[in-house]
Amino acid sequence: MSLRLLACCAALALVSCAVFNTGSPPPPSGGGQLKPTCSDVETEACIAESVTVSARDLGMDSVEYAALDRRPVPVRCILREAGIIEACHVLDPRGESLDESLEALLQRRRYEPATYHHKPVLVPYTFLISFTPPGNEAARTAAVRLEVFKGLLTRLRRVAPDAGVEARPLICVGVGDDVADPPRSDLDALARAGAQVEPASSCWGLMQTVGGAAPFGSIVVREVRFERPDVAEVRAELGVSGQTPDYLLLRASRLGGRWLIEELPTTAPDAGVR
Numbered sequence: 001m002s003l004r005l006l007a008c009c010a011a012l013a014l015v016s017c018a019v020f021n022t023g024s025p026p027p028p029s030g031g032g033q034l035k036p037t038c039s040d041v042e043t044e045a046c047i048a049e050s051v052t053v054s055a056r057d058l059g060m061d062s063v064e065y066a067a068l069d070r071r072p073v074p075v076r077c078i079l080r081e082a083g084i085i086e087a088c089h090v091l092d093p094r095g096e097s098l099d100e101s102l103e104a105l106l107q108r109r110r111y112e113p114a115t116y117h118h119k120p121v122l123v124p125y126t127f128l129i130s131f132t133p134p135g136n137e138a139a140r141t142a143a144v145r146l147e148v149f150k151g152l153l154t155r156l157r158r159v160a161p162d163a164g165v166e167a168r169p170l171i172c173v174g175v176g177d178d179v180a181d182p183p184r185s186d187l188d189a190l191a192r193a194g195a196q197v198e199p200a201s202s203c204w205g206l207m208q209t210v211g212g213a214a215p216f217g218s219i220v221v222r223e224v225r226f227e228r229p230d231v232a233e234v235r236a237e238l239g240v241s242g243q244t245p246d247y248l249l250l251r252a253s254r255l256g257g258r259w260l261i262e263e264l265p266t267t268a269p270d271a272g273v274r
């Protein structure tokens with residue numbers, strides 16, 4: 001029991017770990033950070049940090065990178081007392097070559113060590129690696145995501161008529177399964193469309209201020225996955241304060257210079273996780 005308590009306390013201390021630069025890239029800031037959750041200490045299942053990699057990080061050309069299975073990859077490592085990352089192991093293998101590249105990339109990172117009672121300790125440290133979309137796919141993803149935001153914003157206005165025709169209820173928007181903030185360009189475009197939007201990271205304080213005085217909504221675009229260059233499958237979540245959120249499975253199809261968004265039937269409560 002004492003070992004489990006030590007592991008949990010030390011893992012919680014990771015939230016305040018500061019990275020110092022020794023030639024390897026620092027971890028992402030802001031919405032990219034995930035807080036450790038140590039409810040399952042027995043299996044050391046704490047996600048300590050989210051990391052995004054690109055083709056350049058992996059030493060791949062654009063063709064190799066585009067062919068990758070780019071679902072997020074959990075990698076379990078050890079953070080040593082000296083701040084060194086070692087003993088990394090990919091928990092969802094994607095092939096020997098890619099697995100070795102990911103492990104080597106993480107083991108070049110350096111951290112301030114976690115401490116317990118002011119002494120450095122060894123702790124498990126689990127990364128969640130996401131892949132940056134290739135350049136052309138990134139532009140398509142951004143276009144689809146924005147159309148989904150706009151479409152769900154219109155739907156949300158119909159779902160929450162109490163706000164009145166002229167009212168602009170607060171809408172919290174996020175992207176990804178870790179609900180990070182959308183790009184600034186998305187927020188600006190939604191504001192120009194007449195929406196009172198706030199990024200996910202700032203919504204908690206605003207909701208505390210608003211409380212029950214006015215309804216608020218939430219839109220999260222969880223994943224955009226291209227089946228073909230002109231067709232994508234989208235997982236999204238739509239919510240209104242005081243109600244159970246809707247988990248949506250959508251299809252985006254290119255129609256000329258725009259994207260047509262349609263809802264697909266689904267019985268999955270998590271909107272299409274297979």
